[in-house]
Amino acid sequence: MARVTVEDCVDKIPNRFDLVLTAGFRARQLSGGAEPMLERDRDKNPVVALREIAAKLIKPEEAKEDYIRSLQKHAEVDEPEEARPETDDREDPHARQVTEEELLRALTSEAQRRAEPQPEPEADYEE
Numbered sequence: 078m079a080r081v082t083v084e085d086c087v088d089k090i091p092n093r094f095d096l097v098l099t100a101g102f103r104a105r106q107l108s109g110g111a112e113p114m115l116e117r118d119r120d121k122n123p124v125v126a127l128r129e130i131a132a133k134l135i136k137p138e139e140a141k142e143d144y145i146r147s148l149q150k151h152a153e154v155d156e157p158e159e160a161r162p163e164t165d166d167r168e169d170p171h172a173r174q175v176t177e178e179e180l181l182r183a184l185t186s187e188a189q190r191r192a193e194p195q196p197e198p199e200a201d202y203e204e
Contacts, residue, residue, distance in 0.1 A: 081124060085131040099137060100126040102144045 083096065090096040103126035107113060113125050114134040129135050 081127045081131050083127070086127055089130055089133055090137050095137065095141070096130070098144065099135065099140045100130060102140060102147070103129060103135060 083093070086096055086100070087093065090099060100123060104122040107122040107125055114129050115125065115132060117125055120128070126135075
């Protein structure tokens with residue numbers, strides 16, 4: 078293929094947006110050192126990527142999955158959670174669920190404590 082256009086690739090990947098994403102991703106792979114599936118013929122990476130798509134060497138579903146995988150920051154791995162050793166029977170005070178009634182009781186007692194007059198501190202010096 079001497080010259081490749083988007084029209085040559087649209088019948089392989091009908092959605093032009095997906096076509097651009099796939100070709101761009103493949104061109105970045107080629108820039109990163111991936112081996113081209115066709116002869117390069119002094120073509121630049123985007124042209125090589127479009128030529129590979131036109132030759133049906135790139136499957137759109139696989140390219141989409143590879144693209145999504147490349148964008149993921151955290152790969153989820155299904156591993157069993159480790160059981161925490163039971164050191165004691167006391168519950169963690171930070172993880173304890175407080176009921177609404179306990180919260181209201183604590184807030185009203187705090188408000189009452191603040192409303193009570195506080196004794197004035199005595200001066201440590203004499204005049």
